[in-house]
Amino acid sequence: MSVSFPPGFLWGTATAAYQIEGAVREDGRTPSIWDTFSHTPGKVENGDTGDVAVDHFHRRTQDVRLMAELGVNAYRFSVSWPRVQPTGRGPAVQRGLDFYRGLVDDLLEHGITPLLTLYHWDLPQELETAGGWPERDTAHRFADYARIVAEALGDRVVRWTTLNEPWCSAFLGYGSGVHAPGRTDPVAALRAAHHLNLGHGLAAQALRTQLPARAQVSVSINPSAVRARTESPADLDARRRIDALANRVFTDPMLHGSYPADLLTDTERLTDWSFVHGDDLAVIRHPLDSLGINYYSPSVVSSATDSDAPASERNDGHGASEHSPWPGADSVAFHQPPGDVTEMGWTIDPTGLYDLLMRYSREAPRLPLVITENGAAYPDKPAADGSVHDPERIRYLHGHLSAVHRAMADGADVRGYFLWSLMDNFEWAYGYGKRFGAVYVDYDTQARTPKSSARWYGELARTGVLPDC
Numbered sequence: 311m312s313v314s315f316p317p318g319f320l321w322g323t324a325t326a327a328y329q330i331e332g333a334v335r336e337d338g339r340t341p342s343i344w345d346t347f348s349h350t351p352g353k354v355e356n357g358d359t360g361d362v363a364v365d366h367f368h369r370r371t372q373d374v375r376l377m378a379e380l381g382v383n384a385y386r387f388s389v390s391w392p393r394v395q396p397t398g399r400g401p402a403v404q405r406g407l408d409f410y411r412g413l414v415d416d417l418l419e420h421g422i423t424p425l426l427t428l429y430h431w432d433l434p435q436e437l438e439t440a441g442g443w444p445e446r447d448t449a450h451r452f453a454d455y456a457r458i459v460a461e462a463l464g465d466r467v468v469r470w471t472t473l474n475e476p477w478c479s480a481f482l483g484y485g486s487g488v489h490a491p492g493r494t495d496p497v498a499a500l501r502a503a504h505h506l507n508l509g510h511g512l513a514a515q516a517l518r519t520q521l522p523a524r525a526q527v528s529v530s531i532n533p534s535a536v537r538a539r540t541e542s543p544a545d546l547d548a549r550r551r552i553d554a555l556a557n558r559v560f561t562d563p564m565l566h567g568s569y570p571a572d573l574l575t576d577t578e579r580l581t582d583w584s585f586v587h588g589d590d591l592a593v594i595r596h597p598l599d600s601l602g603i604n605y606y607s608p609s610v611v612s613s614a615t616d617s618d619a620p621a622s623e624r625n626d627g628h629g630a631s632e633h634s635p636w637p638g639a640d641s642v643a644f645h646q647p648p649g650d651v652t653e654m655g656w657t658i659d660p661t662g663l664y665d666l667l668m669r670y671s672r673e674a675p676r677l678p679l680v681i682t683e684n685g686a687a688y689p690d691k692p693a694a695d696g697s698v699h700d701p702e703r704i705r706y707l708h709g710h711l712s713a714v715h716r717a718m719a720d721g722a723d724v725r726g727y728f729l730w731s732l733m734d735n736f737e738w739a740y741g742y743g744k745r746f747g748a749v750y751v752d753y754d755t756q757a758r759t760p761k762s763s764a765r766w767y768g769e770l771a772r773t774g775v776l777p778d779c
């Protein structure tokens with residue numbers, strides 16, 4: 311049975327500045343931590359960098375036209391902080407802001423709703439040199455930057471997002487070190503998490519002050535759909551610990567104005583959390599207009615000490631790093647969830663998305679939800695005639711959109727869905743080897759070719775009808 315989504319539903323694609331723009335030295339842009347990291351040997355597969363990426367900085371108008379041709383009605387992009395405020399302090403660079411003003415105008419001209427994300431991981435290197443997110447001052451610098459962008463684009467952008475996936479910034483950037491800036495210090499990671507929360511709250515305040523009343527303020531998190539391997543008390547406790555470090559460390563202060571008591575206890579051997587100051591929690595609990603949810607795959611955990619799983623089915627949840635992104639949770643083992651995987655090795659399981667949507671609709675009943683990222687990497691290759699067929703991606707999207715529809719039928723207030731990604735791009739530590747795009751990019755010529763999933767998704771966006779698979 312085909313199902314319908316409501317009129318006005320946002321059907322978009324998503325990207326991030328460093329993954330697509332290139333032009334890293336143009337118009338006064340200074341390096342971000344991702345320029346530094348990707349140019350450090352051994353950090354990114356194949357030595358890939360975002361120097362050129364998919365040259366979106368020079369192809370912006372053509373890329374927007376492509377979106378319009380596909381039929382999507384929304385686009386989520388991020389602003390490169392070092393492009394509009396080099397070094398992260400002081401006055402804005404007008405030509406940096408002009409690029410985004412031009413992008414937004416192109417979108418509006420085609421009736422495409424822009425969703426602007428202020429921070430998708432590209433901290434100005436100079437702020438990292440001054441200590442980065444583990445330092446409190448970075449949160450204040452972020453609020454200043456938010457004010458600058460709001461001043462420049464507040465007349466034409468309605469939907470604003472502060473941070474993308476603060477978990478990745480804090481725990482992959484400062485804990486496991488597989489993301490920029492590549493530090494591996496569990497205390498720095500926890501401090502970073504708090505200062506990202508604080509930066510979110512301060513930036514949200516700055517946006518409210520600067521923007522017209524119709525503006526909408528949001529944040530995009532990557533909550534973990536974390537399950538216990540068994541119902542044993544030890545495995546349930548492992549689940550609780552990871553839920554605290556993956557999810558509640560952000561959503562408790564943002565939605566409820568407190569840090570989880572169990573998290574403070576779990577991490578007490580590392581820190582007393584005295585970096586949380588008096589008013590911080592009131593600042594962080596800023597009323598939001600929606601919550602952005604990025605979802606790819608669920609997690610399964612158990613107690614490491616209790617686990618009787620064969621070692622081959624176990625991993626430590628560290629990814630490629632010997633350092634943990636889970637401070638204070640050394641007693642937890644991660645397991646590959648059952649089911650088929652994408653090229654990332656991530657298990658395909660739409661139930662995880664359903665569960666998260668239901669969880670946050672219960673936890674924050676009046677807060678609309680937007681799926682700000684969902685998608686899959688596959689080893690796409692053009693056929694002899696140049697076309698690119700990706701039936702696996704269509705199946706992935708179909709499964710997850712069915713789960714979204716089911717959650718809506720069960721009461722979740724979901725306002726939109728953004729496919730990650732508009733086009734193949736720089737997949738962080740994996741470089742250009744992993745393709746998430748609905749549009750294929752030939753990295754030699756920069757030619758764009760919509761894959762069959764792009765056609766399929768455009769049709770869905772135009773009709774609002776999810777056909778049978």
Ligand code: GBH
Pocket residue numbers: 326474475478532604606627629656683730737738746
């Ligand atoms: C998002 O990150 C990003 O916002 C986006 O820029 C990126 O391109 C996209 O997803 C695709 O990766 O480490 O094996 O235990 C998602 C990052 C991926 C981090 C899943 C946590 C857990 C799986 N998340 N990962 S694993």
